[in-house]
Amino acid sequence: MAPSLPQRPVNGVNGFTRNGLKNGTKKLASEIMQQYGYEEIEQSANYILSLTKHRPAIGIICGSGLGGLAELLEEKDAFPYEDIPHFPVSTVAGHAGRMVTGLLAGVPVICMQGRFHCYEGYALWKCAMPVRVMKLVGVSHLIVTNAAGGLNPSYNIGDIMILKDHINMQGFAGDSPLKGHNDERFGPRFLALNNSYDMRLRQMAMECAKEMGIAPHIHEGVYVMLGGPTYETVAELRLLRMLGIDAVGMSTVPEVIVARHCEMKVFAFSLITNECITEYESTKEANHAEVIETANERQNDLNHLVTRMVASMGQDIESIASINQNKNGVESQDDTSNLH
Numbered sequence: 103m104a105p106s107l108p109q110r111p112v113n114g115v116n117g118f119t120r121n122g123l124k125n126g127t128k129k130l131a132s133e134i135m136q137q138y139g140y141e142e143i144e145q146s147a148n149y150i151l152s153l154t155k156h157r158p159a160i161g162i163i164c165g166s167g168l169g170g171l172a173e174l175l176e177e178k179d180a181f182p183y184e185d186i187p188h189f190p191v192s193t194v195a196g197h198a199g200r201m202v203t204g205l206l207a208g209v210p211v212i213c214m215q216g217r218f219h220c221y222e223g224y225a226l227w228k229c230a231m232p233v234r235v236m237k238l239v240g241v242s243h244l245i246v247t248n249a250a251g252g253l254n255p256s257y258n259i260g261d262i263m264i265l266k267d268h269i270n271m272q273g274f275a276g277d278s279p280l281k282g283h284n285d286e287r288f289g290p291r292f293l294a295l296n297n298s299y300d301m302r303l304r305q306m307a308m309e310c311a312k313e314m315g316i317a318p319h320i321h322e323g324v325y326v327m328l329g330g331p332t333y334e335t336v337a338e339l340r341l342l343r344m345l346g347i348d349a350v351g352m353s354t355v356p357e358v359i360v361a362r363h364c365e366m367k368v369f370a371f372s373l374i375t376n377e378c379i380t381e382y383e384s385t386k387e388a389n390h391a392e393v394i395e396t397a398n399e400r401q402n403d404l405n406h407l408v409t410r411m412v413a414s415m416g417q418d419i420e421s422i423a424s425i426n427q428n429k430n431g432v433e434s435q436d437d438t439s440n441l442h
């Protein structure tokens with residue numbers, strides 16, 4: 103007689119639920135799937151607005167090891183994620199875990215010092231929910247930074263890649279930060295993503311890089327987000343290269359999708375922190391310590407680049423606001439009225 107197979111756990115037996123999850127984990131799973139509604143996002147935004155005098159139109163997401171930028175803000179107010187209603191909490195070394203408002207180059211900004219990744223266990227919509235909070239705070243322009251492996255063989259460690267496009271691998275597999283109920287107050291059900299990475303902002307960044315004398319270290323390229331937390335195999339990297347990918351990371355794409363959904367203008371760049379190993383003979387390995395070390399070494403240039411971009415973007419936003427003011431004869435004062 104064939105040996106009997108182990109019994110599938112039955113509801114309530116041995117602490118398991120019917121679908122095999124331990125009691126308690128089922129509750130967690132259903133919470134992760136439960137997207138926040140407009141009202142919850144509004145509560146997060148109002149919490150920040152009620153505790154800071156700043157009214158930023160520019161948001162910045164600081165990637166691995168790049169959070170030092172937030173320290174440069176003047177007249178800053180800091181909000182640890184655990185204090186903001188409905189906010190997840192960052193669990194990665196090198197990610198501080200707070201929102202900071204303040205002035206950069208005299209322009210009011212809001213910075214995410216530390217972000218959320220799907221490898222921490224968060225659904226894609228939750229990784230990107232702070233972008234919606236920024237929108238309700240008043241942000242119209244988003245700067246997204248990340249650390250990435252350089253797959254394009256012409257890239258060197260320490261180079262900067264301005265994103266001109268991305269490949270959304272999770273989207274290929276049926277996942278999206280916009281999956282589920284669509285609230286039209288944020289944006290439309292179906293969304294075009296060509297021109298996601300604003301051409302004018304990319305040109306602006308190239309001009310800033312030239313003025314800084316770092317243009318030879320700047321590229322424009324295509325980014326891919328993989329789920330992580332593992333770095334890629336040689337075969338995976340060879341596949342990605344065939345697909346036209348220049349840099350590989352574990353973030354950014356959900357945030358950019360959600361930002362475009364609510365009509366933000368987006369500028370994003372990757373710091374190339376390590377080389378992607380595409381040779382079986384190589385004994386080199388990607389590791390988090392190298393990522394953080396490169397980010398620390400290149401922090402000054404990155405901070406300068408972002409500061410210059412904010413100064414230029416601030417002028418742009420001001421002139422758009424004054425054109426609108428002249429057109430309408432009034433200026434919109436309501437902090438949370440920037441959605442339909």
Ligand code: HPA
Binds near residue numbers: 333334378
């Ligand atoms: N792969 C994926 N994510 C990364 C890498 C990498 O090589 N470097 C920094 N983030």
